[in-house]
Amino acid sequence: MREKLLTDCNLHTIIRLPSTAFFPATVSTNLLFFTKGTPTKEIWYYEHKLPEGQKAYSKTKPIKLSEFDTIKEWWSNREENEQAWKVGIQTIEDNGFNLDIRNPHKEEEEDIHTSSELLDMLHASFIKSDELLNTLKNELN
Structure with a gap:
């Protein structure tokens, strides 16, 4: 068209x-x-x-x-x-x-994300943070 x-x-x-x-x-x-x-x-x-x-x-x-x-x-x-x-x-x-x-x-300009995308990104960030904390905890023990 x-x-x-x-x-x-x-x-x-x-x-x-x-x-x-x-x-x-x-x-x-x-x-x-x-x-x-x-x-x-x-x-x-x-x-x-x-x-x-x-x-x-x-x-x-x-x-x-x-x-x-x-x-x-x-x-x-x-x-x-x-x-x-x-x-x-x-x-x-x-x-x-x-x-x-x-x-x-x-x-x-920076990418603009929907609320749903931002929540997904935040969730993924929390998962990665938990993994890093567990790794650090295991190395300290």
């Missing part, structure tokens, strides 16, 4: 919203902008940041229309910066038409 869309339409821009844009759901949300009739040659990505000092959007602190002003300014005069980058179609094709391309201007 993605291949067909990229062949039949020009996906020229993807705006990435913070994961809390539709709080309480914390899902990745992207705004995709297409022009019908020409194939995609390159895709511009723009990563929308939370306002300074704000950790997340919520019911009491929702996303505001004025927060899109920087995107509007960038839109007319596109240049790569820490929030914006472009990717050629060949990279997208080589990536199996996966549009989830990391921001090349950001350092790698």
Whole structure:
């Protein structure tokens, strides 16, 4: 489906919203902008940041229309910066038409784990600690 869309339409821009844009759901949300009739040659990505000092959007602190002003300014005069980058179609094709391309201007972030994964990791850590304590205890005796 993605291949067909990229062949039949020009996906020229993807705006990435913070994961809390539709709080309480914390899902990745992207705004995709297409022009019908020409194939995609390159895709511009723009990563929308939370306002300074704000950790997340919520019911009491929702996303505001004025927060899109920087995107509007960038839109007319596109240049790569820490929030914006472009990717050629060949990279997208080589990536199996996966549009989830990391921001090349950001350092790698730590892996994010689910609560279940964290509990499993903690449990494995306790087992390893118990094994090390038993080994130490046996060597001392």
